[in-house]
Ligand SMILES: [Mn+2]
């Protein structure tokens with residue numbers, strides 16, 4: 408008798424920000440290390456800030472999907488839970504896991520699931536903890552990507568949603584990624600402001 | 610300026626079973642160890658099985674409440690999330706934490722929160738993990754109570770909802786509580802069957 412893990416897709420919300428894209432990549436990697444068979448995808452193309460982040464860490468943008476039930480029976484959600492922010496045909500698949508830092512609303516399942524929410528500044532902060540809890544090493548590239556997501560969501564640890572957990576994790580990820588978080592963070596946030604480089608040079 | 614932790618109530622579902630009562634006691638204890646100010650309460654009186662469990666471990670039954678907004682601004686839920694299983698005036702308070710092993714339905718918050726659900730046999734299995742993650746020692750009495758909740762929810766690890774996590778945790782808690790889980794478990798489940806002792810003696 409043969410057993411195999413059914414493939415699952417992992418994705419963040421529509422109109423993805425850096426956390427939505429990066430948390431899908433990082434959580435999919437973690438789940439695969441733990442024996443699951445997952446692929447990170449996105450519900451839209453990366454914005455300018457996220458493009459900068461992906462290029463900086465030489466990471467391909469996840470495949471964009473607009474429906475999931477045609478290819479999988481189950482999915483994992485990151486950085487969102489509300490139905491209207493998710494894939495259109497989500498009611499046709501099982502949600503097996505959620506990792507998020509938002510309020511819970513318009514979210515219903517018919518079966519028990521893994522749900523991990525914490526009131527912190529960024530989903531990637533929680534995913535960093537999950538790597539530790541599962542004793543999986545964080546690869547340098549994933550550390551850089553998650554660092555970028557926290558910088559984005561917390562505006563370089565300045566937003567009112569920033570917690571001590573976010574600050575601690577930023578320090579740790581910066582070390583793993585060999586990045587100066589402040590210098591890189593300013594570049595990253597500037598990339599998201601959509602200012603034309605030529606005119607901004609003055 | 611003085612800071613103090615506002616008191617929060619911790620409770621399981623209406624018509625409480627052993628897990629609903631015990632998970633409130635155990636999670637409240639853990640949260641208080643971590644600096645919160647919580648009191649475990651119940652949305653109903655203990656059933657016969659739970660009475661046996663509380664008596665066995667010399668634990669007082671939690672105070673029964675039918676509303677919460679008159680005494681606190683925030684609450685933590687265990688072993689349930691659906692509004693119709695919860696306290697009547699829950700929409701008048703903030704839910705700050707949930708630990709549960711059921712599907713999510715009829716649950717909405719206006720703010721981010723801590724939500725920990727896992728598809729395991731018992732809430733007390735998850736709370737045991739939370740003690741470990743937070744490096745808080747499980748007192749002998751709380752170990753015995755949580756063991757009883759897992760025995761109850763999984764019918765002594767025989768229910769189809771039983772997972773490897775539940776089995777591992779039962780072993781660990783039995784050791785801490787100095788209990789023979791099988792022998793004690795049969796007694797506990799028998800106490801819940803409401804059979805009159807005299808007639809059952811034959
Ligand atoms: Mn986001």
Ligand SMILES: [Mn+2]
Nearest residue numbers: 426486529530
């Ligand atoms: Mn986010």
Ligand SMILES: [Mn+2]
Nearest residue numbers: 626628629688
């Ligand atoms: Mn219950």
Ligand SMILES: [Mn+2]
Nearest residue numbers: 628688731732
């Ligand atoms: Mn339960």
